[in-house]
Amino acid sequence: MNKRRYIRITIIVALLLAFATFFHLPYYVTMPGTAEPLRPLVEVQGGYKEKGQFMLTTVRMGQANLFSFMLAHVSKYNELYPMDEVRQEGESDEEYTHRQLKMMENSKETAIAVAYKKANKSFSYRNKGVYVLYVVDGMPASNVLKSGDQLVAIDGQRLNDADEFIQYVSGKKKGDRVQITYKRSGKEKTATLTLAPFPKEKHRVGLGLSVMTDRDIVTDPPVRIESDQIGGPSAGLMFALEVYNQLIREDLTKGYRIAGTGTINIDGEVGPIGGISQKVIAAHKAGADIFFAPNERGAKHSNYKEAVKTAKDIGTNMKIVPVDTFDDAVQFLQKLS
Template identity: 90%
Template sequence: MNNKRYIRTIALIALLLVFGTFFKLPYYVTMPGTAEPLRPLVEVEGGYKEKGKFMLTTVRMGQANLFSFVFAHMSKYNELYRIDEVRQQDENDEEYTYRQLKMMENSKETAIAVAYKKANKPVSYRNKGVYVLYVVDNMPAAKYLKSGDQLVAIDGQRLNDADEFIQYVSGKKKGDRVRITYKRSGKEKTATLTLAPFPNEKNRIGLGVSVMTDHDIVTDPPVHIESDDIGGPSAGLMFALEVYNQLVPEDLTKGYDIAGTGTINIDGEVGPIGGISQKVIAAHKAGADIFFAPNERGAKHSNYKEAVKTAKDIGTKMKIVPVDTFDDAVQFLQKLS
């Protein structure tokens, strides 16, 4: 009898563990990730060496199960977000991942352009086509297109840029039909779609597809960045610093371990990111000496101010440095002893 009760108890515990692990909640949980050296990921042909290192900081994120949901409520630096705060409307996991990887690609290319211009090196772009980022459910495109498809033409007009597609479709009205030529897995297909109102925006007409222009960046000397499966645009600043440091004789690291985060645009402006506290913790654990944080022009609740608060809370000796532009970071490093 006792054996049967024991077996039932073990089975119940096992069932609860399986349920708690594999049952997914409508939340994402984020936590401190890692701070990894950029030099193994970034290679400028014939680039200069460095004594210290620039580091890429990450945040770990996944859909919450029962255990991670409870732990997030107990941990100060684990955060919960509703799915609709992370994904766009009607975006599935595959589309979200694809969008994040494409954002990383764009971030890398922008970082390279900023670094090469700063170093007075040649840089240009070569378009590779227009691609689908994600498709809205219950819209015309959902029947034919999916994330990753290349849009070749619309009504027989070749597409080289996403803006061409957007402008053409925006000139249409409800009920108009357009013929889309697209490629998937190397095979070219054609579909005729009828423009319709968006489900929650009756005054907005379209096909229900988000698109982007994909392109290669051409540089002299050549540069290669291997970001594997890292997604999102938040490493732009650090990629730009690593590329620039390999292009110029002066070693900006001067032997320091330098972490940081922030998006970057083609003008070298640094933008805010999510998970700044978690990235400060990751950099601290990796032994960074300096951490660059987006200053947001001194905004009341800027990334920089949150980073300073977190640094004080965890008792790190790492110096938190505010930056609004790529030049801010370069000038700070140039003044280091």
């Protein structure tokens, strides 16, 4: 093979590899992530120490290229999801990331509240405003507002809570006009928008906004949770357990490595999450002894049942424990030897 032909083939191969790597398909691929100790991320001022560990489990996720797309078809626990099953309608990558991080913030606040309530410790909320999570493409707000904007007022009424905005707009009908005052990069602006039907739900009208209340939780003693760039609400249960364990004298870990997952609401109810099998694998690889999985009140295809199936498939000795509430997890740990 002469030198010129060799160089030509090398260039072609390099271009093909670059194409396969950097050309993104309209899919997201997920795979097992990590299981990390929560103690370095969570600190209650003056809190009690623990002999074991509570662990945060994650799923690795990214937009599929040709390599990861093909790998997902041959790897049992790598999964593909069409983009429209992950992102909301008209949502950009930036808006999706912003929404996930805001959901994590809400999850942390709720977890802290659940733990402090259980430990009979005082806490309160300080609202910081109403913010846009994402905007539906083609709806009235799409040409004016964007993810991260603060909604200051609607028709002159100041907004302190997202529910105030939702209730006000829900009382309007198609063609009604509302004046929105919003803040972006520190500058306050005003726009008048006309309510319109949603593209796929003609019976429902609105501006095409998903909003949330940004707030801080004020606790005694103070608590700090650092979640870096981890997004989503699925760590709620484990955050609550870690905070609660630092608030009470009894060490619920009893020397065990305890992983798990599940959303949590203010009533302590644990909800299902995505990627349960991948999180079981991550916990197993990290050497966890126990894994809490949302039971979904015994539903036929619950997270718990999928977790049990995966644990059996990978041959782990890790105990899979079903939980419907925060109290379920606490009571299980209290009974451990």
